Amino acid sequence: MFTELAGGILIPFLGTTAGAGCVFFMRRSMHPLLQRALSGFAAGVMVAASIWSLLIPAIEQSEHLGKFAFFPAAVGFLGGIFFLLFLDHIIPHLHINSNEPEGPKKKLRRTTMMVLSVTLHNIPEGMAVGVVFAALLTGSGEITRMGAIALAIGIAIQNFPEGAIISMPLRAEGMGKFKAFSYGLLSAIVEPLGALLTILAASFVVPVLPYLLGFAAGAMMYVVVEELIPEMSEGEHSNIGAILFAVGFVVMMILDVALG
Numbered sequence: 001m002f003t004e005l006a007g008g009i010l011i012p013f014l015g016t017t018a019g020a021g022c023v024f025f026m027r028r029s030m031h032p033l034l035q036r037a038l039s040g041f042a043a044g045v046m047v048a049a050s051i052w053s054l055l056i057p058a059i060e061q062s063e064h065l066g067k068f069a070f071f072p073a074a075v076g077f078l079g080g081i082f083f084l085l086f087l088d089h090i091i092p093h094l095h096i097n098s099n100e101p102e103g104p105k106k107k108l109r110r111t112t113m114m115v116l117s118v119t120l121h122n123i124p125e126g127m128a129v130g131v132v133f134a135a136l137l138t139g140s141g142e143i144t145r146m147g148a149i150a151l152a153i154g155i156a157i158q159n160f161p162e163g164a165i166i167s168m169p170l171r172a173e174g175m176g177k178f179k180a181f182s183y184g185l186l187s188a189i190v191e192p193l194g195a196l197l198t199i200l201a202a203s204f205v206v207p208v209l210p211y212l213l214g215f216a217a218g219a220m221m222y223v224v225v226e227e228l229i230p231e232m233s234e235g236e237h238s239n240i241g242a243i244l245f246a247v248g249f250v251v252m253m254i255l256d257v258a259l260g
Helices: 002-024 031-061 062-067 071-090 109-137 145-172 177-188 191-200 202-233 240-259
Strands: none
Touching: 002 109, 002 145, 002 177, 002 191, 031 062, 031 071, 031 109, 031 145, 031 202, 031 240, 071 109, 071 191, 071 202, 109 145, 109 177, 109 191, 145 177, 145 191, 145 240
């Protein structure tokens, strides 16, 4: 079981590693069309993961509440939204392709704020993996071993474009390949750490598991709406972002249903 847990929480990190590694064999800059496509795909995966891997299990685990089975998922979902909104306001960060930093006014380097922006994305993903593996570890709820692995794989697939999206622009700005790759890895370190901390607190997680599943879903959806959807739609009009959103959604849905 320990090996499975270790492998499960590292799978998303490996996805980011592979994406950041694009700096070693791609051009110095990423074509805007490709960036929109990758953002759309990532958004589709995150939306599907939020629904099938987090919200539906949260509701199923609350069936004893009858007509109010939605309550823990709804409360957790809104909590996740407001938590990411809070982090957005207290952490200085810079979105990809933006020149206006968000959060507190701090004299930080542009590259540092870009990494902080992607790190914000990765916090809810690490929490989501940690919550489902904590449920698996304690034998609680409707989470199966393959369902937990499916979520980890889905987030890893979504992390591949995120790794590329953070490292490639840094390379385009003149940063060395290895340093740009390292920044990509740094942005994802919160995922395995967050998942591990959640698993270690499994005995405390179980009583509020439906709320935490909803919380992770809300945090992920905040990232999708606040950043990924604008990124996949910016610039010259193109449907590539919407098309890849659909592809990402279907891929994650198939993973969760087929493996779960």
